[in-house]
Amino acid sequence: MKSYDVSHKLNLACVQAIEEAFGHEVSTNDIVLQHTRKDFDGQYTLVTFPFTRYSKLSPEETGKAIGEVLQKNCPLVKQYNTVKGFLNLEIEDQVWLDVFTTLYQDKESLSLPSTGKKVVLEYCGPNTNKPLHLGHIRNMLIGYASANLLHRVGHQVHKVNIYNDRGIAICKSMVAWKHFGEGKTPETTGTKGDHFVGEYYVAFDQAYKKEVEDLIAKGKTKEEAENNAPLLLEARAMLRQWEKGNQETLDLWNKMNCWVYDGFEQTFSRLGVDFxxxxxxxxxxxxxxxxxxxxxxxxxxxxxxxxxxxxxxxxxxxxxxxxxxxxxxxxxxxxxxxxxxxxxxxxxxxxxxxxxxxxxxxxxxxxxxxxxxxxxxxxxxxxxxxxxxxxxxxxxxxxxxxxxxDADDLLDEMVKTARQRTEELGKVDDLTPADAETLYHTLALSALKYFILKVNPKKRVIFNPEDSIDFQGHTGPFIQYTYVRTRSVLRLYEGKNFEQSQHALDETERDIIILLHDYCATLQRAADADDVSVVAEYAYQVARAYSKLWSEVKILNEEDENLVAFRVALSRVTGEVLADAMSILGITMPERM
The missing domain is CATH 3.40.50.620 (HUPs)
Known part of the structure; x- marks a missing residue:
């Protein structure tokens, strides 16, 4: 439990208020606090329905009775309002400012302690008869981000992969290479290893279907033809030879699998995942x-x-x-x-x-x-x-x-689109060609990763490559651009010191502080649910809140030096949290854009 955790302190205060108001003891587990909806005043809402049995009052009157005690006794609470069975509590600005001062000054305030638990996380798990595709990309992105998340909340995490390197599928590629390969290799053809082997898997399927058609034309039933096509019989025989340890079969199997492993490693590196x-x-x-x-x-x-x-x-x-x-x-x-x-x-x-x-x-x-x-x-x-x-x-x-x-083709296309969109917007005019090329790759991976990871893992994804590279709205590049804005503020006001503030918070400032306050709890909630989309959504909400601050509150032209120092400090912590959240998703943040 963090020392600055307002919700925990408020939970304890509600327990005491209910006991004082109604003379009945309740536990902290009985208190249900949630963030107040934007169309009502307040930051936290207490559901009062469960306490009417103690108050013998309506839900709204019960809320008023609890609110009166909280406003009188709890220094956190500035004022309250009730809407039916919901007690909305407005927290004093100074409470939020103190929270922010802690987040700014204490580097450990956003860390989580070690749990001592060891977790092995397996992801990827490809077959060695064909290249990686979009389905593998979703698997790898969820796996890598989940491992990062579990590590971030204090677990010792070991990332592992399983190669499905035996069975009839790889034997099909082997049979096809023996028939149609003419001794070619990835090196002699200039083909990436997994693509090279995958081509023979496809060649097998095409030739097999032709054999089935021929057998049916000769009077065989469809089932008889499918089970007795010569190529399939040869693949089955090769599998039996493999299981018996036939050296010639094992040599070919090792050779073709090594081609595939080399290709996979190149894709892992491009995608930024490891094992x-x-x-x-x-x-x-x-x-x-x-x-x-x-x-x-x-x-x-x-x-x-x-x-x-x-x-x-x-x-x-x-x-x-x-x-x-x-x-x-x-x-x-x-x-x-x-x-x-x-x-x-x-x-x-x-x-x-x-x-x-x-x-x-x-x-x-x-x-x-x-x-x-x-x-x-x-x-x-x-x-x-x-x-x-x-x-x-x-x-x-x-x-x-x-x-x-195909995973590699998709990555190429994403970089191409990122280059085109970024140049159209003029976001690389001040960058060297090398820096611009790095930015294109950074944006492309961000767009792809965020598009995949913002969706709850249990849901199916309809992937449209054109939509995934949209640089506006709920996207990775939008969050990256927001981060770049925070960095530009820090460069402009380099050396500006912040110690403490006591000003009346603008709503946009308060919204950001509340989000920053919730970061560790959000990570824990995401880890408990095994759902990295919670982290993705959180990063988007922080970026939206800062963008609103940028457009509605003066940062660059503020005359009050104390406010400037506060907003520069707020920009720093916001940028750090955005970078940390996105790093969990495997996304790097550019310094300029």
Whole structure:
């Protein structure tokens, strides 16, 4: 609890006021304080309906009785008004000025203490048969920002990635390269590694469909044709060879995966995300099999006549789940069991967060339960940070149909649009070409990241590339531009000192101070909800409030030196909070624009 926390102090004062007014003790948990709506006077509102049973009065009269006691006894409260069952409390200006003085003078006032808790957060999780796309971008941005947020509220966070590097999909790319590649490589073709391999995944699909058509034309049913197309049979055979450890197959698999990893790393760097460790599915699926066998021996799992191993989750409201096929091959849940144990051995985490699309909600319910049934300490720590899929205006993305928004192409397009819009507005006239180019990239990433992260993770996103680069309104570039304004004030009044102020606050000044006062509580609320969009919305509200101050209150031409010093100080703290909030989202702030 921060020493300057007005809401906490007011909560305690309300407890005392209710006891004095009605002779009944209540706890701080009974007090519901919220910010007052803009169309009423006041900064905090107390809901009075719950206390009518003690007052034996109407909700409005109950509020008046509490308000009278608060105004008499609580130095925080300047005046009050009641609207039906709501008591609106106006806080003394000096209280807010004292809060701001603390925020300005104490560098630790906006920090949060260490919790001592260790969190492993997995995000990205791409397949190694194709490039990253917009869906991966949403995953990575949510994951990276969530990790930053959890770190900001005091947790020790380990960011990890899982490469889905085995299975039929990568074998399809391998088969296609053997048939159509003619020995080409990313180096000989000048192609980024993940794009190069992805082209052969698409080539496989196209050739496979042609084979299916030919088989149907020869009298096969659609199902027979799809299951017996020569290319698919070859891919399945290659997967079996991989599982047997065939050296030629493993060599090709390693070569093509390395091409993909190199391409992925380039995209990670461009997007500004990183990982402490990369796990590979191929390294751990055997460990998962061992855990399944362990559960079978303990009688937790059951084996059927065909040799397959299952877990019964009907009592938990789910169904029976396959853990190991009859031929001994693993399924997705098998590898995740092995990786979960490896992570616990690596980090001994208190919480294990998986950033994965909501299509896998069922999967993670099962993973958590099967590990809990085994008595693994990391089972209960599993949390699925589920997020909605990304759609194009024309429909859902599919990587084999050409409608996917490629991550690298999208980043290129964002930079191109940022350059065009910024030059049109004349915002780079005073910058060197190198500085201007840096600004274009900074704005492009801000526009993309903010567009994605301002949406609650659980909601689907309709991504329109043209709309995402709008530099007006609820956008990342708007917040960046507001930050640049705060920096320009500091440059203009460099060396201006502020110690304390006792002036009557303008409404715009008060609004900003209240937002700054709420910053730490907002971060904690966002972390508790696993929702980084709360931070994005907060940054926007701070930027809006400062923009209003800029347009309605004199900063640059104020004659009162004390007011100038205060507003310069307010600009500094506002800029620092904006920069900190946006850094949580993975967005950097330019100094000039």
């Amino acid at each position: 402490e460790k990369h796990y590979k599915e191929s390294d751990y699926y055997q460990d998962g099999k061992r855990l399944v066998e362990e559960g079978l021996q303990q009688g937790i799992y059951t084996q059927r006549e065909d040799g397959s191993i299952w877990v019964d989750l009907t009592q938990e409201g789910l169904d029976e789940k396959l853990l190991l096929r009859g031929d001994g091959t693993s399924v997705y849940i098998t590898q995740d069991m092995g990786i979960a144990e490896a992570r616990y051995q690596d980090f001994a985490m208190d919480r294990s967060v998986y950033v994965v699309a909501n299509e896998q909600d069922y999967h993670f319910k099962v993973l958590k339960l099967v590990l809990e049934k085994l008595g693994k300490p990391y089972g209960k720590s599993i949390f699925h940070l589920s997020y909605g899929m990304v759609d194009l205006p024309s429909g859902r993305m599919k990587s084999r149909e050409g409608t996917v928004i």
